[in-house]
Amino acid sequence: MSEKDYLGKVRKERSLLEKIMSYVPAYRGYKERELRRESDRLIRMEIVNRLKAAKNILRRKFASPAEIRKLSDEDVYAFEALLTRLDKVTQRIDKAVAGYAGIFDTIKVKEDKLDTIIQHDLNLIEKADLIKMRIENLTKMETGKDEWKEAMDELLSKIEELDGLIDKRSEILRGLGE
Numbered sequence: 001m002s003e004k005d006y007l008g009k010v011r012k013e014r015s016l017l018e019k020i021m022s023y024v025p026a027y028r029g030y031k032e033r034e035l036r037r038e039s040d041r042l043i044r045m046e047i048v049n050r051l052k053a054a055k056n057i058l059r060r061k062f063a064s065p066a067e068i069r070k071l072s073d074e075d076v077y078a079f080e081a082l083l084t085r086l087d088k089v090t091q092r093i094d095k096a097v098a099g100y101a102g103i104f105d106t107i108k109v110k111e112d113k114l115d116t117i118i119q120h121d122l123n124l125i126e127k128a129d130l131i132k133m134r135i136e137n138l139t140k141m142e143t144g145k146d147e148w149k150e151a152m153d154e155l156l157s158k159i160e161e162l163d164g165l166i167d168k169r170s171e172i173l174r175g176l177g178e
Helices: 003-012 017-019 027-061 065-069 073-094 112-138 146-174
Strands: none
Touching: 017 065, 027 073, 065 112, 073 146
């Protein structure tokens, strides 16, 4: 879904009163910012859902004791590290600062920043999809083999990349990035 698709979805769900109030000039600008913030929240929830789905795929694969027995102690550690990093990144996105600034906040979040954040979040969705795809590929590999270990390392690297993009998101909101 593109940025406009998310904004359109939020706009369609406005109440009759909100549609009438959108004709009031001061309210219209306020409401547009609120729509962007809501779009941002929807996008972040989509990212979280994709990462949770990826984690569930991984957990289902290793729900079998036969699969777990194939892992060495080092492999178990790598697997647990992967799950932990995936949880951390998922929580960071879920709890990420929304595109909101209160009346008395020093840094105000302008519409152009909200648009930048929405675009950045759409990139996060693509990264989350890539992680999910790599997890699906990992579950098809022979557990514990060299190819599997390399895939685990690459997956951890992709999760770290996603984590860095979450930091970049905060920088954009604080006015330090893009």
